[in-house]
Amino acid sequence: MHNFFHLMVESYRSAFVSLSSQGLRSALTTLGIIIGVAAVIVVIGVMNALASNVTKQFDDLGSNMVSLRADTRLDEALLGVENRLKYADYQLLKSRMTNIEVMAPVMSPMSSFLEVQYGQHVSRTHIKATNAQYQQVVQLYPQYGRFINHSDDIRRRRVAVLGVSVVEQLKLPQNPVGHYLMLAGDWFKIIGVAEAKGSLFGIDQDNYIITPFSTFRSIYNDYATENIEVLFIPHNINQTDDIIDNMRDILRNKYKLSSQESDFFKFETADKLKQQFNQIFDSVTIVASAVVGISLLVGGIGVMNIMLMTVTERTREIGIRKALGATPNTIKLQFLIEAVLLSFFGGVIGLFLGVSLTAFILLFIPGNAAFSIPFWAMILSLSFTAVIGIVFGLVPAIKAANLDPVDALRYE
Numbered sequence: 026m027h028n029f030f031h032l033m034v035e036s037y038r039s040a041f042v043s044l045s046s047q048g049l050r051s052a053l054t055t056l057g058i059i060i061g062v063a064a065v066i067v068v069i070g071v072m073n074a075l076a077s078n079v080t081k082q083f084d085d086l087g088s089n090m091v092s093l094r095a096d097t098r099l100d101e102a103l104l105g106v107e108n109r110l111k112y113a114d115y116q117l118l119k120s121r122m123t124n125i126e127v128m129a130p131v132m133s134p135m136s137s138f139l140e141v142q143y144g145q146h147v148s149r150t151h152i153k154a155t156n157a158q159y160q161q162v163v164q165l166y167p168q169y170g171r172f173i174n175h176s177d178d179i180r181r182r183r184v185a186v187l188g189v190s191v192v193e194q195l196k197l198p199q200n201p202v203g204h205y206l207m208l209a210g211d212w213f214k215i216i217g218v219a220e221a222k223g224s225l226f227g228i229d230q231d232n233y234i235i236t237p238f239s240t241f242r243s244i245y246n247d248y249a250t251e252n253i254e255v256l257f258i259p260h261n262i263n264q265t266d267d268i269i270d271n272m273r274d275i276l277r278n279k280y281k282l283s284s285q286e287s288d289f290f291k292f293e294t295a296d297k298l299k300q301q302f303n304q305i306f307d308s309v310t311i312v313a314s315a316v317v318g319i320s321l322l323v324g325g326i327g328v329m330n331i332m333l334m335t336v337t338e339r340t341r342e343i344g345i346r347k348a349l350g351a352t353p354n355t356i357k358l359q360f361l362i363e364a365v366l367l368s369f370f371g372g373v374i375g376l377f378l379g380v381s382l383t384a385f386i387l388l389f390i391p392g393n394a395a396f397s398i399p400f401w402a403m404i405l406s407l408s409f410t411a412v413i414g415i416v417f418g419l420v421p422a423i424k425a426a427n428l429d430p431v432d433a434l435r436y437e
Contacts, residue, residue, distance in 0.1 A: 057324025058371030058413070059378060062406045065314050065321070066379025067386065070398040072310040074387055076303060077397060089262045089295070090162055093118075093255040093272065096291040108289040111251045112242070114276060118255065121275055124264055128257040129159040130238055141234060142207040143195040150191050151233040152208075154241035162256045170202035170217030177216075178237040186217040188231035208234065209244055265294065318409075325413035328367050329420055357423060365414035372410030376403055 095108040115130045122128075132154040139152050159165070160172045167186065177184050185208065192201055201215045213236065222230040259268050269292045276290060380398060 055324070055328075055367055055371030055374070057320060057327045058368055058410055059324075059375040061318065061321035061324050062372050062375025062410060063379035063382060065318055065406055066376060066398060066402065067382050068313045069310060069402045070379070070383030071386055072313070073397050073399060074383075076307075089258050089265070091257055091259070091265060091269065091295075092293045093257070093290060094293075095252075095289060097289075098287070109252050110255065110290055112253055114279070115253060115255050117279060118272055118275060122268065122272065124260045124268060126258045126260045127158040127161045128255065129155050129162050131155045131159065131254045131256060132238060132241060132252065139209060141191065141195065143197055143204070146195045148191065148194040150188075150194075152241070153233055153235045154238045155235060156238050159235070159256065162258055166220050167217040168220045169200045170215070172217055173235065173237050178239045181240045181243050182237060183211055183213045183240060184216045184237065185213040186219055186235040187215060188219055188233045189221045190229050190231040191234060192218055194232070208236075209241075211244065321409065321413060324371065325368070325417040328364055328414065329417035331367075361415065361419065364417060365411055368410040368414030368417075369407065372407045375410075376406055379406075 093110065095110040097106060097108045101108070112130060112132075115128075119125075119128055138149045141148055141150050153159075155173075156178050157172065157174045165172070168189070170186070172186055173184060176182075185206070187197075187201070191197075192199070195206065197204060197206075197215075200218070202217060204215050205212045206215065207213075213234075219231070219235070259265050272292070273288065277288070280289070282288075383398060
């Protein structure tokens with residue numbers, strides 16, 4: 026045991042001396058490993074931050090929210106069919122369902138974006154026509170002023186709640202409550218500004234205007250009653266599946282759909298969407314990491330080539346060591362340790378470089394992406410580089426161990 030420990034210490038010391046004497050070559054040899062590890066860390070770090078952003082957005086919506094919207098299959102769309110959910114469907118569900126805490130219809134008129142004007146400034150923004158319960162469903166709170174209320178909806182008031190991006194685009198005062206803007210040919214009074222949500226995948230989540238549902242129904246007439254989405258929160262989240270089944274039965278019975286006919290609508294929960302996004306992110310992260318991880322194999326081949334060259338250059342040294350009693354296993358161990366050290370040091374440098382690059386890149390990603398690199402990713406990267414050193418260091422080590430000492434001593 027003592028002899029083995031002494032052998033390992035001497036092998037590491039010899040490896041350090043050999044690598045440090047060829048500092049520039051060692052640095053260039055590890056370059057492929059450094060780039061590979063850094064790339065993997067950046068991919069995992071950035072994707073993990075984006076996934077955290079998405080999860081936070083869904084958490085803000087509330088895990089118990091359910092959305093009901095029309096669903097048009099691809100084959101139907103190719104035939105010019107467009108399924109719609111009508112306002113009458115919302116009224117029917119609201120009257121029949123008793124285990125719903127809050128329910129809100131959401132209507133986007135004609136085009137999802139409409140032109141809005143304040144003074145000389147004009148912008149295009151997303152219009153959301155809904156009722157007062159929308160605030161509780163999506164957990165949207167005003168930064169200034171107030172949200173629309175039941176009285177606004179009943180009296181069809183021309184009032185609007187703005188996202189912060191609309192305030193900036195129209196050059197409105199920071200607190201624009203009480204000002205008027207032109208929307209759909211009518212003057213609307215600004216009663217509130219919602220808290221900022223930021224951007225997600227480059228999409229501005231604060232570029233919208235919320236108005237009372239009945240107000241836009243009066244402007245757009247029939248269109249508003251035939252193209253809506255329904256958002257609701259169950260009284261008991263454990264009854265969500267039962268509520269969805271009941272709603273499905275009500276709608277299918279209303280439209281007299283046979284058992285062979287598919288639904289023209291679909292239900293989505295925040296938890297389900299979050300799980301789908303997480304699965305997508307996990308898949309993309311694995312694929313992207315595997316692609317950039319190829320550079321690690323390229324770096325491993327570089328280590329092997331340099332080590333083979335080193336064996337050739339040190340042939341005479343190997344002959345002297347063998348003549349002094351060094352066994353093939355001792356020679357093999359030394360060259361194997363050198364390859365592992367090269368790979369491992371490259372992995373450590375690549376890890377620090379990857380962490381630094383990730384922190385730098387996240388500064389330019391909208392939405393205040395949180396810096397978070399999983400500990401397993403760091404350990405896996407360093408472990409993989411050590412494995413690469415062993416795998417690609419074996420060939421040079423075996424070649425060195427098998428050199429004939431007499432021939433090696435004659436080598437010039």
